Amino acid sequence: MGSRILLSDFAYLAPTTLAEALQILAEKQAVKILAGGTDLLLRMKLGTISHVDYVMDIKHIKELNYACLCDEKQCGSTANGAFCIGPTATLNQIAKNGDLSRLFPAQREAILAMAATSVRNRGTMAGNICNASPVADSAIPAICYGAALTLQSRRGKRIVALEDFFRGPGETELEKDEMLVNIALPVPPADSGAAFIKKSRVKPDIAKISLGVFIERDGTLIKRCRIAMGSVAPLPLYVQKISEGLAGLEMNEQLIAKTAQMVKAALKPISDLRTNQEYRRAISSVLVEEGLRLAWRNAGGELK
Amino acid sequence: MTTLKSSNFRLVGERVPRHDAWAKAKGEQLYSADWALPGMLHGKVLRSKYPAAILRAIDTSRAKALPGVRAVLTAADVPHNRDVTKFGQMRDVGAGFEGLYKVLAEVGGKIRFKGEAIALVAADSEELAERACALIEVDYEPQEGVFDPREAILDNAYLVSSEDASNVIMRTRVEQGDLEQAWEKCHLIVENDYYTSPHEHAYLETESGSGWPDENGGITLRVGTQVLEHYRTIAKVLGLPHTKLRNMSVPMGGGFGGKEDITVETYLALLVKATGKPVKMVWSREESIEAHSKRHPMYLHYKTGVDRDGFILAQEVSIVMDGGGHTYLTPWVQMYATINGSGCYNIANLRCESVSAFTNNTFSSANRGFGVPQVNFCYERQMDCIARRLGISPYELRRKNLLRNGDPLATGFVPLGHVALDQLLQQTWDKLNQTPKPERLPDGRKVGRGIACGMMGYGRLCFLHDISRIGIRIELDGSVTLRAGVPDLGGGQSSVLAQIVAEELGLGIEDVRPLIMDTHMTPLCGTTTATRQLYMSGNACLAAVQPLKERLARKAAAIIRDNQWPQNPATGYIWRPDIEHILGHLVFADKKIYYGPDPGKNVDFVAVVAHVSNEGGELFSEGQFNAPFTEVPDLNNIKGQILPDMTYTCHGVEVAVDEATGDYQVLRIVAAIDCGKAVNRNSVEGQLEGGTAYNLGWLREDLAWEQGITRANSFATYLIPTAADVPDIETIIVESRGGLGPYGAKGVGEPSDNSIAPAIVNAIADATGLEFNTPLIKPETLYLALQNERN
Numbered sequence A: 001m002g003s004r005i006l007l008s009d010f011a012y013l014a015p016t017t018l019a020e021a022l023q024i025l026a027e028k029q030a031v032k033i034l035a036g037g038t039d040l041l042l043r044m045k046l047g048t049i050s051h052v053d054y055v056m057d058i059k060h061i062k063e064l065n066y067a068c069l070c071d072e073k074q075c076g077s078t079a080n081g082a083f084c085i086g087p088t089a090t091l092n093q094i095a096k097n098g099d100l101s102r103l104f105p106a107q108r109e110a111i112l113a114m115a116a117t118s119v120r121n122r123g124t125m126a127g128n129i130c131n132a133s134p135v136a137d138s139a140i141p142a143i144c145y146g147a148a149l150t151l152q153s154r155r156g157k158r159i160v161a162l163e164d165f166f167r168g169p170g171e172t173e174l175e176k177d178e179m180l181v182n183i184a185l186p187v188p189p190a191d192s193g194a195a196f197i198k199k200s201r202v203k204p205d206i207a208k209i210s211l212g213v214f215i216e217r218d219g220t221l222i223k224r225c226r227i228a229m230g231s232v233a234p235l236p237l238y239v240q241k242i243s244e245g246l247a248g249l250e251m252n253e254q255l256i257a258k259t260a261q262m263v264k265a266a267l268k269p270i271s272d273l274r275t276n277q278e279y280r281r282a283i284s285s286v287l288v289e290e291g292l293r294l295a296w297r298n299a300g301g302e303l304k
Numbered sequence B: 001m002t003t004l005k006s007s008n009f010r011l012v013g014e015r016v017p018r019h020d021a022w023a024k025a026k027g028e029q030l031y032s033a034d035w036a037l038p039g040m041l042h043g044k045v046l047r048s049k050y051p052a053a054i055l056r057a058i059d060t061s062r063a064k065a066l067p068g069v070r071a072v073l074t075a076a077d078v079p080h081n082r083d084v085t086k087f088g089q090m091r092d093v094g095a096g097f098e099g100l101y102k103v104l105a106e107v108g109g110k111i112r113f114k115g116e117a118i119a120l121v122a123a124d125s126e127e128l129a130e131r132a133c134a135l136i137e138v139d140y141e142p143q144e145g146v147f148d149p150r151e152a153i154l155d156n157a158y159l160v161s162s163e164d165a166s167n168v169i170m171r172t173r174v175e176q177g178d179l180e181q182a183w184e185k186c187h188l189i190v191e192n193d194y195y196t197s198p199h200e201h202a203y204l205e206t207e208s209g210s211g212w213p214d215e216n217g218g219i220t221l222r223v224g225t226q227v228l229e230h231y232r233t234i235a236k237v238l239g240l241p242h243t244k245l246r247n248m249s250v251p252m253g254g255g256f257g258g259k260e261d262i263t264v265e266t267y268l269a270l271l272v273k274a275t276g277k278p279v280k281m282v283w284s285r286e287e288s289i290e291a292h293s294k295r296h297p298m299y300l301h302y303k304t305g306v307d308r309d310g311f312i313l314a315q316e317v318s319i320v321m322d323g324g325g326h327t328y329l330t331p332w333v334q335m336y337a338t339i340n341g342s343g344c345y346n347i348a349n350l351r352c353e354s355v356s357a358f359t360n361n362t363f364s365s366a367n368r369g370f371g372v373p374q375v376n377f378c379y380e381r382q383m384d385c386i387a388r389r390l391g392i393s394p395y396e397l398r399r400k401n402l403l404r405n406g407d408p409l410a411t412g413f414v415p416l417g418h419v420a421l422d423q424l425l426q427q428t429w430d431k432l433n434q435t436p437k438p439e440r441l442p443d444g445r446k447v448g449r450g451i452a453c454g455m456m457g458y459g460r461l462c463f464l465h466d467i468s469r470i471g472i473r474i475e476l477d478g479s480v481t482l483r484a485g486v487p488d489l490g491g492g493q494s495s496v497l498a499q500i501v502a503e504e505l506g507l508g509i510e511d512v513r514p515l516i517m518d519t520h521m522t523p524l525c526g527t528t529t530a531t532r533q534l535y536m537s538g539n540a541c542l543a544a545v546q547p548l549k550e551r552l553a554r555k556a557a558a559i560i561r562d563n564q565w566p567q568n569p570a571t572g573y574i575w576r577p578d579i580e581h582i583l584g585h586l587v588f589a590d591k592k593i594y595y596g597p598d599p600g601k602n603v604d605f606v607a608v609v610a611h612v613s614n615e616g617g618e619l620f621s622e623g624q625f626n627a628p629f630t631e632v633p634d635l636n637n638i639k640g641q642i643l644p645d646m647t648y649t650c651h652g653v654e655v656a657v658d659e660a661t662g663d664y665q666v667l668r669i670v671a672a673i674d675c676g677k678a679v680n681r682n683s684v685e686g687q688l689e690g691g692t693a694y695n696l697g698w699l700r701e702d703l704a705w706e707q708g709i710t711r712a713n714s715f716a717t718y719l720i721p722t723a724a725d726v727p728d729i730e731t732i733i734v735e736s737r738g739g740l741g742p743y744g745a746k747g748v749g750e751p752s753d754n755s756i757a758p759a760i761v762n763a764i765a766d767a768t769g770l771e772f773n774t775p776l777i778k779p780e781t782l783y784l785a786l787q788n789e790r791n
């Protein structure tokens, strides 16, 4: 490894409006968007990114920096409205937001479990999502909360569910002229709750494995459940079939144990320097059990 | 011998902020890599990409042709590419200890580890230097290699080096009593195999520095190093006289043993000589992790026998050490491991045999603890295994067997300093068990407690004939310049010297300015290794300050006698003591010199200095301290005094184990040490806490070596504990005044990391019943073991 930070030369662009940025994306080749740069620069140093001619810094675009409740339909919000996150809002800016902490505690927890303060002061949730790593911590609860992404280019806007956004490690739905311009977290209904659990080697570290759970409760029944997991598949994984299969079922310890076993059987994790395949699979069921119990309790449910 | 001072201290024993604390806090103190000179070039090392290979040919022509490249050097360009490894000692100690030091790999010879230096480049920019490295064509013939020292010592093993006929670096042995007879008397014999993993120093700054040509053909270097005395080897490599190679260090960046060996020095000096320009070299983190030394991985076998009551009757230890690709400090480390193998216990019958071997792994050398944490881990695990088998408490078993004052060490030598092991054990055990141990935490995790003791020397091996020298000059305004060639990379070694001088002269620490770390402008203090600086240079400070103090006191006594005794105007003095009486009662304090029995009689320090100066008296002094001298021991049967003295420690730990995931958390740490005298309390606590955190990391840090390749070669993959992973450390500092350092102090730097790892593993065993035979315990390991237990 060279001591040089970046391996190749590039031009640095710093548009100040979204329109300008979209124009650059439409007209120039080999452009990489820079938000916090905490992933991008590392990948440029390691050379694990395709050739870059232009680095486009979007931090100077004022209109993209926000993190707040909003009720505009176009961002994909539901009846209750949504919490909207702009692409340059930093992780700490998001985590410190009172509405987010109140309405999406599992999202806040996942963000605060990322890296250390200095990285969170620079890094963004949009960057975390667009980097499309299977470990992406902020994506895990966001999938559970049903996040919707707005992708925009000069050709127009489209809304994509977060779980449909990922295609593989580092690969996403984004066309080369598109950028992510909004993340909408639909405000959850009453009687719902969520949980986020992460296992890492030392405290501020990339996850060995992580889990998010969202449950909407109807008395003692599960009305709706969404489970997502990090670091167990080539992409942040929405455990769709098993989650959906829980709708309408009575919540109890047997169901929890059975669900955990089903998830464990369905996973095909890999071994890497962080941990091995067997361990990931083995403790996935422990995480699912813990997560289901926690989310259920957070939804006001009781467990016998 | 020790100067024990009975009077009250003013500075010694206090929490004194270090003289350089503010400069460091404000970022004014530069790292080695921060220095820049006009016209400076950038140096790079081309390193082997194979761990084992024959170097067939090197073609540098394309690299040399690149515009902006000022020098490309290979072994053929090095005046003296080979020397024996020396570590700043003043005495030749012979072939048993001195291995080959090769600056660059030679064509026709073998590459011994991945990362071995093959060529050097200096260029106008770092990028160019890197590009030039990529243009050097190296013809390798890859070899199978050998990566396990147990295989390397077999007869038909692959030979790591092309210079030696065997992979064995050294064999040595310690023996006492009659083992065969003793085994027969044992009620219980516990036998275990252990493995201890390599460990990275992970200092803040990687190996870095700069060098420049001086007038008259000299070269000066400024690099982060623990051993300034390498200047002699560097000079020899370049074919320069010792007078023309000046070496300075930088008081930043950390060392922990990893900067004891030569790192960037010879490379920089060669590039400066070749280009006639200043050159800077900074190793990347990946380069640093792959190419500097590691703590020796060891394979150990322990056999311990006790009688019915738990008294140890016999212990047999055999050790196989992985020296990696080059000798460096392996023989010395091996000596420490071997004489400490049987532990801090009084054992009449013992044998400890060791062998070290070359492998194609990254070479091993000094790492905080110097071969002792490995054996300490094993003998302290043995103790817990025995206690569990006998059904007595680990505290009780240790209490019965601990070394006490007057007991001999394994080599038969009775330590000169105080042995506080029982006191440390008692206090640690009591503090750990202040509250009864809960079976489980409210969240269901299982709780365990563990304890371990440790012993490690301070001061270098006595047969090295160690010395330290200090220079002091009193300025005319009463301030003091302290000159000391003491490498202080952040440990505070120089501050404590300023504190000692200030204490002795009755000044504030701010009145003493240490100028440090310069081979030719400061007296040589010897290496910052072996936990020796306070002991050696502290004593040298006392030696240097005594004659000055004497001179000033004599003048002060005269002034007080002549001017401050009541006179009868008519008849003169009523009564006046003689000078010797006053001298015996003078106290240096508050920038004054007082007559103790009547403090009203005193004179300002600066006034005394003025008098001495006016009369042409000497206001400077150099002092030397010599450690005990012994002869090189018989390696087949090491006997006698090997180290000046020992420092003792004890750690108590509480852990919580999550049986579902194998995750464990260290909840509490009690760390105890007898430091003899805490000269600076902040520093003792800092070392004790830092040492504890350092080897707490040994339990999870994994370099992921695979066939000589370091897979975890960055801090994204090699993870050291963070502040959030280390609990508050409850320190117990015992001050027995029984050390050989100034005021009865002992060294604390390395001993402080000694007993923590076995204490944690003992606590895990207490919680789970699982007996681990390695310090590297990841949640994955623990989970698997718990799983196997269940099935």
Ligand SMILES: Cc1cc2nc3c(=O)[nH]c(=O)nc-3n(C[C@H](O)[C@H](O)[C@H](O)COP(=O)(O)OP(=O)(O)OC[C@H]3O[C@@H](n4cnc5c(N)ncnc54)[C@H](O)[C@@H]3O)c2cc1C
Pocket (backbone or CB within 6 Å): A032, A033, A034, A035, A036, A037, A038, A039, A040, A041, A042, A087, A091, A113, A114, A115, A116, A119, A122, A123, A124, A125, A126, A127, A128, A129, A130, A131, A135, A136, A137, A138, A174, A178, A179, A180, A181, A204, A205, A206, A207
């Ligand atoms: C020390 C350290 C620790 C870390 N720990 C964690 C951790 O615990 N958990 C974790 O998940 N991550 C971790 N990370 C990774 C990283 O910090 C996060 O992924 C962060 O959220 C990335 O955000 P960023 O703004 O810095 O992204 P950038 O690096 O700026 O961008 C990342 C990628 O997304 C693209 N991109 C950015 N914004 C947009 C956009 N609006 N539209 C389209 N593409 C876009 C970029 O082109 C790039 O490919 C860590 C990183 C470091 C250096």
